[in-house]
Amino acid sequence: MALASALSDGVLALTSFACARALVAAEVAPPARRSLRGAALGLGLIGAAALCGTLRFAGLEGLAWLHGALSGLATAAAMPTIGAAALALTWPFELSPRGWGRLVVILVALAIGAGLAGVAGLWGLAIGAIGTCGVIVGGVRGLAIDRRGGALLIGGAALVLIAGLAVGSEGELGPFARLDVFHYLLALANLGLARGLLGVARR
Numbered sequence: 164m165a166l167a168s169a170l171s172d173g174v175l176a177l178t179s180f181a182c183a184r185a186l187v188a189a190e191v192a193p194p195a196r197r198s199l200r201g202a203a204l205g206l207g208l209i210g211a212a213a214l215c216g217t218l219r220f221a222g223l224e225g226l227a228w229l230h231g232a233l234s235g236l237a238t239a240a241a242m243p244t245i246g247a248a249a250l251a252l253t254w255p256f257e258l259s260p261r262g263w264g265r266l267v268v269i270l271v272a273l274a275i276g277a278g279l280a281g282v283a284g285l286w287g288l289a290i291g292a293i294g295t296c297g298v299i300v301g302g303v304r305g306l307a308i309d310r311r312g313g314a315l316l317i318g319g320a321a322l323v324l325i326a327g328l329a330v331g332s333e334g335e336l337g338p339f340a341r342l343d344v345f346h347y348l349l350a351l352a353n354l355g356l357a358r359g360l361l362g363v364a365r366r
Contacts, residue, residue, distance in 0.1 A: 169220035171346035172213045178350040179210030182357035194257040195364040198248040201263045202360055205244035206353055208237040213346070238287035239274035240267065242323065245356055246297025249316055252363045253304035291327065295320050298356065305363040312362020319355030322348050 183206040186199040212233035219226040247266060251258050258266065270290070277286035302316030326348035334341050 165220045167340060167343050169217050171343040172216035172220060175346045175350045176210045176213035176217055178353050179206045179213060182353050183207045183210060185357055186360060189361055189364065191364045195252060197258060197260060197263060198251040199360060199364055202245045202248035204267065205241035208241050212237040235278065235283050235287060236274055239290055240270040242291045242294030243270055246294035248360060249298045249301025252360065253301045253308060295323050302359065309362040309366045312359045315355045315359030315362065319352045319359060322352035322355065326352065
């Protein structure tokens with residue numbers, strides 16, 4: 164199971180970093196570029212947590228604490244930044260570099276505060292849901308900008324919801340560990356989210 168989880172986390176790490184790189188490298192107008200880079204930060208956090216998980220499940224159990232910390236940070240910040248990017252790209256407003264910086268600082272501070280208060284799991288679920296709803300709203304709006312891009316945003320958000328609410332990360336799902344299915348669904352979701360953001364950003 165550990166090696167299977169290392170593999171699934173490795174796939175998640177590779178897709179997350181590849182998607183983040185594609186968003187950063189996209190040639191779009193400056194306002195859209197800022198939004199894509201904000202989303203890339205969220206995907207990078209997922210990738211960092213997944214890479215740490217790969218090493219942990221491959222035998223470096225001493226990284227368990229770091230894996231947990233990065234996973235908590237990714238849960239609290241990834242979908243909110245991706246959701247903010249989806250909204251900024253599909254509504255007539257934009258976040259300045261300072262605005263993006265403030266958003267990230269606020270998300271990190273709230274995640275740390277939730278951890279100190281002992282409600283990190285509940286906070287991660289709540290803020291992740293808000294971010295995912297932002298992606299869905301942006302996707303619906305994006306249908307009028309780029310139909311495929313909007314649909315991919317909605318589909319990516321749906322996969323995130325299925326992974327978190329229907330699959331989870333504990334126990335078994337038939338012959339597979341739920342954690343591994345969770346990782347693969349998130350990898351697919353990230354591909355859809357990145358492609359959807361690129362689609363609406365280039366129109």
